[in-house]
Amino acid sequence: MAEKLDKVDVVVVGSGWAGGIAAAELSKAGYKVVCLERGKERSTKDFVGSKDELRYTKRHELAQDLTKQTMTFRNNVGEDAIPMRKHNGYPIYDEGTGGTSVHWSGWSYRWLPFDFEIRSKIIEKYGEERIPKDMIVQDWGVTYDDMEPYYDKWEKTAGISGEVNPLGPPRSDEYPNPPMKESPAIRLFADATKKLGYHPFRMPAATVSQQYVNPDGETINACVFCAFCSMYGCDFAAKADPIVTVLKTAQKTGNFEIRNNAHVKRILHDGKKATGVLYVDPLTLEEFEQPADLVVSAAFFSGNNRLMMLSGIGEQYNPETGKGVIGKNFTSHYTGIGGNAATAYFEDKKFNTFAGAGALGCVIDDFNGDHIDNTDTDFLHGFNISIFQDGAAAIANNRVPQGTPYWGKEFKEKSVHYAHRYLNIGGMQGTMPYTHNYLDLDPTYKDVYGDPLLRITAKFTDQERNMAKMIAEKCAEIAEEMGADIIDTPPVADDVEMTSSSVNTHAAGGVIMGVDPETSAVNTYSQVWGMENVFVVGGSSFPHFGNSNPTETIGAFAYRAAEGMIKYLKGDGGLLVESKTSKETV
Ligand SMILES: Cc1cc2nc3c(=O)[nH]c(=O)nc-3n(C[C@H](O)[C@H](O)[C@H](O)COP(=O)(O)OP(=O)(O)OC[C@H]3O[C@@H](n4cnc5c(N)ncnc54)[C@H](O)[C@@H]3O)c2cc1C
Numbered sequence: 001m002a003e004k005l006d007k008v009d010v011v012v013v014g015s016g017w018a019g020g021i022a023a024a025e026l027s028k029a030g031y032k033v034v035c036l037e038r039g040k041e042r043s044t045k046d047f048v049g050s051k052d053e054l055r056y057t058k059r060h061e062l063a064q065d066l067t068k069q070t071m072t073f074r075n076n077v078g079e080d081a082i083p084m085r086k087h088n089g090y091p092i093y094d095e096g097t098g099g100t101s102v103h104w105s106g107w108s109y110r111w112l113p114f115d116f117e118i119r120s121k122i123i124e125k126y127g128e129e130r131i132p133k134d135m136i137v138q139d140w141g142v143t144y145d146d147m148e149p150y151y152d153k154w155e156k157t158a159g160i161s162g163e164v165n166p167l168g169p170p171r172s173d174e175y176p177n178p179p180m181k182e183s184p185a186i187r188l189f190a191d192a193t194k195k196l197g198y199h200p201f202r203m204p205a206a207t208v209s210q211q212y213v214n215p216d217g218e219t220i221n222a223c224v225f226c227a228f229c230s231m232y233g234c235d236f237a238a239k240a241d242p243i244v245t246v247l248k249t250a251q252k253t254g255n256f257e258i259r260n261n262a263h264v265k266r267i268l269h270d271g272k273k274a275t276g277v278l279y280v281d282p283l284t285l286e287e288f289e290q291p292a293d294l295v296v297s298a299a300f301f302s303g304n305n306r307l308m309m310l311s312g313i314g315e316q317y318n319p320e321t322g323k324g325v326i327g328k329n330f331t332s333h334y335t336g337i338g339g340n341a342a343t344a345y346f347e348d349k350k351f352n353t354f355a356g357a358g359a360l361g362c363v364i365d366d367f368n369g370d371h372i373d374n375t376d377t378d379f380l381h382g383f384n385i386s387i388f389q390d391g392a393a394a395i396a397n398n399r400v401p402q403g404t405p406y407w408g409k410e411f412k413e414k415s416v417h418y419a420h421r422y423l424n425i426g427g428m429q430g431t432m433p434y435t436h437n438y439l440d441l442d443p444t445y446k447d448v449y450g451d452p453l454l455r456i457t458a459k460f461t462d463q464e465r466n467m468a469k470m471i472a473e474k475c476a477e478i479a480e481e482m483g484a485d486i487i488d489t490p491p492v493a494d495d496v497e498m499t500s501s502s503v504n505t506h507a508a509g510g511v512i513m514g515v516d517p518e519t520s521a522v523n524t525y526s527q528v529w530g531m532e533n534v535f536v537v538g539g540s541s542f543p544h545f546g547n548s549n550p551t552e553t554i555g556a557f558a559y560r561a562a563e564g565m566i567k568y569l570k571g572d573g574g575l576l577v578e579s580k581t582s583k584e585t586v
């Protein structure tokens with residue numbers, strides 16, 4: 001029998017950016033907030049002296065323990081899904097104070113106006129017949145203009161250091177901090193892409209370029225380019241994360257408590273409204289009921305989906321009938337297709353790529369969204385291309401040109417020769433949703449508490465394969481202009497298929513937003529259509545994946561959701577926006 005605790009105004013599940021922003025805004029507004037975080041307590045000082053590539057990059061010490069919680073994966077309905085037992089290069093997600101948002105790399109982009117009105121814009125430009133019947137792409141129900149103030153707020157909280165994208169959407173203000181330093185590799189990429197007629201700009205970075213005090217009064221230090229950034233916590237408090245920003249802000253209000261080692265198993269409800277949550281302490285296995293007026297699920301895409309499914313909130317999506325909304329529109333920036341698209345080897349140039357930062361880089365947006373004309377492409381949406389210098393850690397980065405044996409004298413000679421003589425150029429694809437890519441509960445495999453695991457059913461289509469081929473082509477073109485002597489582009493096979501290792505931390509969907517409860521689970525304030533006092537915040541609400549990193553958009557929607565929550569609590573309840581019938585045709 002679970003111990004029933006005293007009621008609070010708001011319970012937040014998860015302490016990453018999404019949960020941290022909700023907690024800060026609500027506690028600043030005077031509400032009593034408890035944040036339940038399944039992982040252990042940690043602070044910046046826990047990261048001191050932790051520059052250990054084997055522990056963090058290879059053994060993924062900060063990532064979640066897959067022996068206790070994982071997901072299962074299959075390509076098709078009818079197949080048995082298999083549990084994911086190993087993190088790929090980019091771990092699925094993290095647990096502990098600050099969540100995955102602690103060991104991220106800090107690439108921080110706004111998505112395009114095109115992304116928020118994607119279906120309408122595609123139809124306007126190419127006609128409805130251009131959208132394949134199984135591509136269930138839909139408008140989000142908000143426009144970029146609606147989101148601009150929240151993007152601005154996020155950038156100021158996180159101290160984003162950047163240079164305005166010449167092809168980017170309109171902005172109400174510049175970045176709060178100047179871009180990071182320009183390395184020779186970045187200069188070479190910028191010069192080459194300019195010569196090719198593209199529009200390079202410095203990667204917007206949450207690895208902050210100078211000491212900065214954000215509007216909540218939190219200090220983020222200047223990055224020292226230590227190069228142990230992506231998959232590490234920052235011991236210099238120089239990477240914007242929830243620990244140094246929003247959780248600190250929430251703590252200062254006196255209205256906030258973070259409870260670690262609290263794994264939420266269910267959102268409790270009476271069918272119409274939530275009454276609180278049920279959680280278990282993973283160390284003692286004691287169970288607690290935390291009553292609350294409002295529940296915020298901010299448990300990453302997978303935790304959010306699973307909580308909705310396990311709690312019986314909303315109708316499970318059925319790929320056969322197209323009915324139901326929970327679990328629909330799973331997307332990801334799939335690893336292994338369209339990622340690191342060209343490795344450029346130089347005989348006459350050496351680069352100190354061992355120095356770096358998570359978000360030290362340069363980008364072109366010329367093929368992003370509707371910047372690319374899809375009339376003659378064999379895919380919809382687009383991709384960006386970037387060069388980044390995040391520290392060529394010694395174990396993970398031992399590049400030799402294709403064809404070199406992976407052992408023996410030749411390997412050793414070339415590995416030493418090219419150690420400072422190669423650069424990676426990569427792309428990130430916009431990912432479209434399909435009827436056959438979805439999430440549900442696995443009928444066989446369970447977690448350590450006996451609850452079913454989340455099951456992913458997903459496969460590639462020619463959309464992803466064709467875009468990956470064009471990314472490789474464009475990256476090679478840039479590498480050539482940069483003067484590379486050898487250019488390796490991994491081939492994209494016509495039948496390359498998704499595996500569990502394709503799924504990474506950039507995963508989204510399943511509790512998507514929209515205007516119509518028939519085709520979306522939450523409204524544009526992330527409020528659940530059928531349960532007005534539950535808000536589900538994070539990448540789970542994306543109806544498709546834009547072609548750059550997700551966290552800034554997660555942060556912007558978390559600010560919008562928090563505004564909605566405060567409006568809801570101050571008012572007489574009810575839905576914050578009226579539902580409409582969407583134009584989506586499945
Ligand atoms: C190595 C790496 C590099 C990355 N780099 C970038 C980048 O450069 N740019 C970018 O935009 N994104 C990047 N990302 C992705 C980014 O980290 C995520 O988009 C972001 O952290 C998501 O924030 P969130 O608040 O939704 O989830 P999280 O930060 O994961 O927070 C969710 C929290 O919920 C907790 N939780 C889950 N389930 C439960 C439960 N049942 N009960 C209690 N607590 C629960 C988890 O323990 C976790 O702490 C990167 C990720 C990784 C791993």
Ligand code: SF4
Pocket residue numbers: 207208222223224225226227228229230232233234235236237238239356357358
């Ligand atoms: S590279 Fe910069 S932001 Fe990243 S961990 Fe090192 S000091 Fe911190």
